[in-house]
Amino acid sequence: MRKIIHIDMDCYYAAVEMRDFPELRGKPLAVGGRSDRRGVISTCNYEARAFGVRSAMSSHQALQLCPDLTLVPGRMQVYKDVSAQIREIFKSYTSLIEPLSLDEAYLDVTDTQLCKGSATLMAQAIRDEIYQQTGLTASAGVAPVKFLAKIASDLNKPNGQYVIRPDDIAQFIKPLALKKIPGVGKVTAKKLADLGLNTCEDVQNYPKQALVQRFGKFGSVLHERAYGRDERAISPNRVRKSVGVETTLAKDIYTLSQCQQVMPQLIQELSSRMQRSAKDRSINKQVVKLKFNDFKQTTIEHRSDELSVNLFASLLEDALKRANGRGIRLLGVSVGLAGEAQSQEATHVAQSSQLDLPL
Numbered sequence: 001m002r003k004i005i006h007i008d009m010d011c012y013y014a015a016v017e018m019r020d021f022p023e024l025r026g027k028p029l030a031v032g033g034r035s036d037r038r039g040v041i042s043t044c045n046y047e048a049r050a051f052g053v054r055s056a057m058s059s060h061q062a063l064q065l066c067p068d069l070t071l072v073p074g075r076m077q078v079y080k081d082v083s084a085q086i087r088e089i090f091k092s093y094t095s096l097i098e099p100l101s102l103d104e105a106y107l108d109v110t111d112t113q114l115c116k117g118s119a120t121l122m123a124q125a126i127r128d129e130i131y132q133q134t135g136l137t138a139s140a141g142v143a144p145v146k147f148l149a150k151i152a153s154d155l156n157k158p159n160g161q162y163v164i165r166p167d168d169i170a171q172f173i174k175p176l177a178l179k180k181i182p183g184v185g186k187v188t189a190k191k192l193a194d195l196g197l198n199t200c201e202d203v204q205n206y207p208k209q210a211l212v213q214r215f216g217k218f219g220s221v222l223h224e225r226a227y228g229r230d231e232r233a234i235s236p237n238r239v240r241k242s243v244g245v246e247t248t249l250a251k252d253i254y255t256l257s258q259c260q261q262v263m264p265q266l267i268q269e270l271s272s273r274m275q276r277s278a279k280d281r282s283i284n285k286q287v288v289k290l291k292f293n294d295f296k297q298t299t300i301e302h303r304s305d306e307l308s309v310n311l312f313a314s315l316l317e318d319a320l321k322r323a324n325g326r327g328i329r330l331l332g333v334s335v336g337l338a339g340e341a342q343s344q345e346a347t348h349v350a351q352s353s354q355l356d357l358p359l
Contacts, residue, residue, distance in 0.1 A: 001166055003119035004234070005107040006141040006149035007090070007126060010158035012103035013043035013079055017072055019135045028069045032059050033248070040248060042074055046158065079103075082134055089129045093122055096234045104153075106146055108234040120163050127161065144169070145230035147182050169228040174201040181225050183218070191215075200226040239337075243278050244287070245269045246332025252293050253328050256320055263316065266333050267309060274307075274335070283307060284338040288315040290323070291330035298322045307335065 009015065013031040018024045028048035033039020039059035051066035063069055083102040090097045096108035107126075115121035123140040130138045140161035141152025148164050155162040164172055177199060179189040195214070197203055203211070203226035211219030224230065245266055253259060274281075286308065287301040300319045304311055312333055320328075 003110045004149040005123045006153040008153045009103035010137045011045045014045040028066050031074045098234045147230045173228040176200045244334025248330045281337045283335040285336040287334045288319050289332035292326035
């Protein structure tokens with residue numbers, strides 16, 4: 001039985017800002033882009049969340065919900081530096097670390113003998129060290145499997161932890177809402193609810209084959225999660241699978257020529273990011289993404305083994321046909337990375353695909 005800890009920093013970007021600028025403490029605070037430039041909230045503190053402000057919300061909407069909201073621009077290099085400092089703390093407990101982002105990670109401490117081998121005590125000690133060295137608080141979840149550890153880390157936020165012991169899994173999992181399971185988003189949760197499936201116990205009582213027929217491979221995964229099973233090991237050497245860049249426009253644009261004026265800067269930035277983070281990797285596809293003024297989005301992609309400006313231009317034309325008169329508020333380009341990260345699916349020619357879903 002493994003011992004997995006999921007560490008999740010509390011309102012990370014906002015917490016760093018409050019640490020460095022004490023005058024911001026106790027006030028509704030969000031890190032994000034300017035409202036007059038159609039900015040988006042990256043992170044907000046708990047005072048702002050009390051007004052309904054959330055990550056990924058437009059800055060304009062956030063200010064409508066909370067007129068006294070203090071909005072500050074992000075300082076990404078500072079956040080990266082603090083994240084590296086936290087990562088060094090993790091390394092003193094285990095080498096099996098799987099970062100999910102700058103502010104969260106899985107740790108496998110099964111074979112660690114510190115703290116008498118207790119994952120619960122290690123989680124507390126890690127959180128204490130993070131606070132002592134950075135002045136920031138973290139929450140933790142402890143469980144025998146990854147997805148339960150991630151769920152647990154959210155149960156006593158902020159600055160708390162929750163432990164799910166092996167003998168507790170059956171009792172914990174039955175009433176668990178399916179929307180709490182990582183990978184079950186709003187759209188999938190709605191489809192499951194339409195089938196009368198709202199909790200893990202509902203899934204336990206539902207035929208597995210019917211789930212697979214309805215949801216494919218994910219149906220099988222969901223069936224396993226409904227019993228608290230997760231065979232995934234910690235992956236310390238996760239390989240980046242894509243690189244992308246996008247921009248939210250100050251005003252909606254509608255025509256191909258307007259989009260073509262935005263594309264060169266995006267492609268140049270994409271090339272620069274590839275040089276910084278994936279210069280030794282080859283690509284296997286190119287992707288163009290549009291978000292419309294009704295907040296629905298579409299992506300279109302095609303197989304490619306080299307960065308082609310002409311292919312991006314062609315994909316843009318095809319994507320724009322899906323606008324149907326809607327204005328474009330965001331434009332993005334990305335590439336899929338081959339090499340070590342190449343999956344079996346990526347070896348086949350990628351067909352153009354459309355995702356036209358509400359965010």
